[in-house]
């Protein structure tokens with residue numbers, strides 16, 4: 001049996017960023033004790049006790065804004081419930097304003113070995129507009145502190161397409177982060193989600209975003225800046241130095257199973273997926289929503305996840321789901337043009353086409 005990935009959701013934040021539609025709550029201090037108690041029980045009572053786990057991802061929300069004691073107790077419960085591999089990757093998402101030297105040292109001492117900082121931008125005007133609580137200086141300082149504590153596996157999240165952003169500005173940010181010593185960058189295209197404040201601001205014209213072409217130019221600039229410094233793009237939005245790819249995310253993209261704990265967390269085991277309720281009351285009541293993918297959806301997912309990252313997809317797996325992709329004209333054309341590459345049973349998209357992967361993927365679906 002392959003090893004399991006665990007995701008734990010910490011739904012607390014100190015303020016809500018204008019673009020964010022994740023399950024996260026501010027001013028919920030009163031919920032914390034009950035939340036972590038419920039989380040502990042959920043983990044202790046899992047029917048998947050005793051499985052070997054090789055990646056744990058503590059995400060949010062803002063896991064770094066809760067007391068370290070909560071995170072420590074959480075990891076103790078996970079260690080008691082599951083068998084952790086010797087080389088287990090344990091990541092935690094941190095906002096630069098909610099870490100200090102003491103906290104980072106404690107994270108290290110409890111076995112966390114990968115930090116993911118939500119930097120988003122190193123331009124203070126942009127950070128202010130989107131409602132972040134940190135400045136560029138705080139972000140760079142947090143990365144330096146993490147290095148001083150001995151963390152080697154450090155990610156920074158960046159957003160592409162923020163108000164007033166430019167390709168040159170993003171290149172500047174990337175180089176500052178690389179100079180500061182991050183070993184991984186996740187660069188996401190800003191999504192205007194209906195549930196986020198930004199949606200209304202954009203609709204009413206109060207916030208103007210770069211055009212799609214400008215955002216693509218920012219993305220391309222970011223890709224070449226990082227490649228010049230030895231970072232390779234191993235997924236459409238993810239870049240890393242050799243051996244610093246996020247093992248946890250690679251497991252998602254390769255379609256491996258994962259167990260999610262906490263409010264809104266998703267799980268995928270034995271062909272079934274489910275999600276915990278996205279509100280405190282529903283989560284405390286143990287409400288879940290099951291999802292069964294149709295065969296067509298499974299095929300789509302395999303192609304989509306595989307072609308957006310270096311893992312590719314397996315033609316054999318698609319054939320077992322009843323889809324012979326060799327018969328598809330678009331598939332043959334993409335092979336002839338060198339856009340897709342075949343190695344044995346696996347098929348890969350050449351990284352220079354990641355930027356147009358949506359279009360290519362759509363042309364390959366059943």
Ligand SMILES: C[S@@+](CC[C@H](N)C(=O)[O-])C[C@H]1O[C@@H](n2cnc3c(N)ncnc32)[C@H](O)[C@@H]1O
Nearest residue numbers: 019020022060061062093118157188189190191
């Ligand atoms: C859910 S957040 C949690 C991390 C942490 N709370 C933070 O914000 O720094 C993970 C990442 O998702 C990305 N993200 C959140 N909302 C997004 C949006 N609307 N569009 C694109 N990326 C988004 C941000 O880069 C963020 O760092």
Ligand code: SF4
Nearest residue numbers: 013016017020024061
């Ligand atoms: S982006 Fe991060 S800090 Fe901002 S509201 Fe969302 S989860 Fe919280």
